[in-house]
Amino acid sequence: MMTANKLHSYTCKDLAQMARNEGVTGWHAMRKDELIEALIKTARRSRRTGGDPAAKGERGREVIEGSRSEKLNREESVRQAGKISAKRRQAQKQLDLIHQKMAKAKDLSCAAGDQNDEASGDRLVMLVRDPYWLHAHWEIAPSGVQRAKSSLGQFWHAAHPVLRVLQVDESGATLSRREIRIHGGVSNWYIDVADPPCQFRAEVGYAVEGGDFYCLARSNTVTTPAPGSADMVDTNWSDVAEKADQIYAMSGGYSHGGVSIELQELLEERLRRRLGRPSQTRYGHAVDPSRGSEMELALDAELVVYGSSDPHSHVTVMGEPVAVGDDGSFVVKMHLPDRRQVIPVVASSADGVQQRTVILGVERNTKELDPRYRDVATS
CATH class of the missing domain: 2.60.40.10 (Immunoglobulins)
Known part of the structure; x- marks a missing residue:
């Protein structure tokens, strides 16, 4: 039975929908009270004429419930679409972060800091620590990495930075001993070697599948001392300043092949003084024999x-x-x-x-x- 109290529980929109279904004339211009009154009159006429108002009311309710269900479905679809979009954005953010980390790991210029690109250039310096350990230090400019990327082209995405260790024989020929995978953010590496005394040099660059290698910088040639030699540097690298001249000599600074410019520049920049033979770096007034004092020199072995x-x-x-x-x-x-x-x-x-x-x-x-x-x- 459709009563006024029951109809008051519906919204004006629901009542308008019911009035339209019942064929009420002018339902779209009626207010809520007018819609209720028109629906009650329509129900009474239906009872007098033998109609089934309950069935009609039920159909109206079904239409209203269907409309509500459709609205809820639309709202749920919007919520689900929003969740999917948020997940996609999060996944893309994580993917971008992975790409950034991979790019940083491949960029050998990341360790250069705020150094001037043109002033520093690309250089690799090798130092001797003892018969079984070498120390490589490199400085790569961003322009050098960009050149490697352009040269490797489509192979760049599979390239990885490496430090190649080469053994040098008496004729000057080189034999590749090993490839060490390195990464951006570092600028030095300790290298273990064998068979002292022996000559080594290194190259830093990018390697790709198939054995191709793009070299960014080559080091000076160094000679490891024999085990137990007095030339061994037994202390830690924290005393490089104290051992600088010894390290410079052990790393080829006074070799017959000429001074390693990269090695000399690196040590002079760190120590803020010149390196080389005393006759070249420590000019001063000679001793005057008339002064009566002699320079002493004692030697033991x-x-x-x-x-x-x-x-x-x-x-x-x-x-x-x-x-x-x-x-x-x-x-x-x-x-x-x-x-x-x-x-x-x-x-x-x-x-x-x-x-x-x-x-x-x-x-x-x-x-x-x-x-x-x-x-x-x-x-």
């Missing part, structure tokens, strides 16, 4: 004896036992007097059955030359 045997053997040098490492190596440092001497090195097996002896003959002959004086030069 040590001998480093090293070798290898069975890890479980007993080794003596000049009758004194020395420690043998897990790999069978041993090293001993001893005073080298100014004369000839014979040094027996004896290795005995752990069970005492076998014994081997090597005799080392060395001679030190020290001569002191007359002092020389340089003419006083005025500048």
Whole structure:
């Protein structure tokens, strides 16, 4: 039964829809009270004429419910579309972040900071730490990376930055020993090497599949010292300033092939002083013999004896036992007097059955030359 109280529970829009379905004339211009009154009159006429107002009312409600359901479906579709769009934006943001990280890892100029592109250029410097370790330092300008990108073209996306270590033989020919994958954000690398003494140099650039390599910079050639050599730099690189001249010499600074400009520039920039032979870098007034003071120079020497045997053997040098490492190596440092001497090195097996002896003959002959004086030069 359609009553006034029940009709009041509907909105004006719902009542208008019901009035249209019932065929009420002028329903679109009626207010809510007028729509209720017209619907009640229509229901009464339907009862008098034998119609089924309940069925008609039910159809009206179905239309209203259908309209509401359609509206809810549209709203839900909008919400779902918004969620999908938000997820896509988040996924794209993460993808962009991954691309940025990959680009930064590939960019070797990232470690250059605010250095001037044209002033710094592209350079790679090799330093010797000890017989088994080298230190590579590079500075790559953004323009260098851009040149590599342009040259590699479609292969750039698969290229990765590498540090190539090359061994140099006596004829000057090079043999590739290894490729070290590096990344942007760093400008130096420690490299472990073997077979001292040996010559090495390095190249930094981009490698692609198939073995192709685009070189950005080549280093100076360095020579690792023999194990136990007095040229070893046993301390950490924190004392580079103190060991600068020694490192410069070990890394080819005074080689017959000429001074490594990149190495000299790098160390001079870090130390803020010139490097080279004293006659070239430390000009000053010569000593005047009339002053009555002589420059003193005292000299002494040590001998480093090293070798290898069975890890479980007993080794003596000049009758004194020395420690043998897990790999069978041993090293001993001893005073080298100014004369000839014979040094027996004896290795005995752990069970005492076998014994081997090597005799080392060395001679030190020290001569002191007359002092020389340089003419006083005025500048």
